[in-house]
Amino acid sequence: MKWYQDTPCRETHGRVLREHFGVAAEAGQYIIALAGNPNVGKSTVFNALTGLRQHTGNWPGKTVDNAQGAFTYxxxxxxxxxxxxxxxxxxxxxxxxxARDFICFGEPDATVVVLDATCLERNLNLALQVMEITPNVVVCVNLMDEANKKKIAIDFPALEKELGVPVVAAAARKGEGLDALRETLYQVSTGARQSNPRRLTYSAAVEEAVQKLLPNVQRLVDHKLNPRWVALRLLDGDKAFLESISRYLDLQLNWEAPQEVAAL
Ligand SMILES: Nc1nc2c(ncn2[C@@H]2O[C@H](COP(=O)(O)OP(=O)(O)OP(=O)(O)O)[C@@H](O)[C@H]2O)c(=O)[nH]1
Ligand SMILES: [Mg+2]
Incomplete structure (x- = not known):
């Protein structure tokens, strides 16, 4: 399920992708974001999937590399x-x-979170954070060759059940697991496979505060963002995120305004 309503926003979506992210998508192209901790093999997965059909540059206004690549499946x-x-x-x-703004406002059809199989516990933190924003997540457990060398065994069915999103094993440098990744991305992007991400539950006080905020947040962000996640960010006092909401969604937000937050 998407937080964005589909058709009426398509044009706006193309504009947001172009102007804010420098991503020029063709009509009908599924957008896939590739996230992960540093050095887990994201670019190796990226190169294996896209081959030479790549475009590299910088994120608009930033000195951070941006790579986009196409493939057909x-x-x-x-x-x-x-x-x-x-x-x-x-x-x-x-x-x-x-990374956060692209996953939130770039409205990818699916987000792959690449994890290092040799240190899952540290890497899963990011996967859980992405799953709080969007249900359209595919977890790719990479560096399986290294994990095998270290005799690390991973129970994939159990991991998939715990997370509630598809999990694919890969050793991207050897090209292993990429067929399964393509197929899973196809299924998630086309909506043939629906996920049910595990939802993190916070302390009773936080959950109560989220419930108080939800009606107003829902009205504010409509279907454009996951309201629960926005409420959590508001409780965090994340002003930079409010600025991002204003920028990407053309909403005028005044941090002083939400009285529910001030009252907590
Ligand atoms: N053994 C093994 N090495 C891998 C695998 N995938 C990637 N690597 C290696 O891991 C190193 C980092 O890979 P990158 O693809 O650059 O990782 P990255 O996540 O893009 O790194 P950053 O962009 O710096 O965050 C490289 O030396 C890769 O060759 C794998 O499945 N097995
Ligand atoms: Mg990289």
Missing amino acids: RKKPFLLVDLPGTYSLLAHTVEEEI
Whole structure:
């Protein structure tokens, strides 16, 4: 399910992608974001999927590399966008801000989160954060060859069940797991496969505050963003995120205004 309503926003979506992210998508192309911690093999996955059909530059207004590449699968066109490596999406760095803003406002049809199979517990943090924003997530557990060498065994069915999103094993440098990744991306992007991401539950006080905020947040962001996630950011006092909402969604927000937050 998308937080964005489909057809009426398509034109706006193309404009947001072009102007804010420098991504020139063709009509009908599925947009896939590629996220992950630094050095987990994102670019290796990106190169393996897109081959030479790549375009590199910078994110608009930033000195951070941006790579986009196209591929076709089952006669459907895909555009893969390689995001900067980040440990979190809380936007403490310019890389985190770019990754978060693209996942939130670039409205990708699916987001791949590449994880390092040899240190899943650290990497899963980012996957859970992405799953709070969007249900259209595919987890790609990469570096399986390294995990095998270290005798690390991963129970994939259990991991998939726990996360509630598709999980694919890969050793991208050897080209392993990429067929399964393409097929899973196809299924998630076309809506043939629906996910049910595990939802993080916070303390009773936070959950209560989220419930208080939700009606107003829902009205404000309409279907454009996951309202629960926006409410959590408001509770976080994340002013930079409010600025992003104003910028991308053309909404005038005044941080002093939400009385529900002030009253908490
Ligand atoms: N053994 C092994 N090495 C891999 C695999 N995938 C990628 N690598 C290697 O891991 C290193 C980092 O890969 P990159 O693709 O640059 O990782 P990245 O996530 O794009 O890194 P940043 O963009 O710097 O965050 C490279 O030396 C790759 O060759 C894999 O499946 N197995
Ligand atoms: Mg890279």
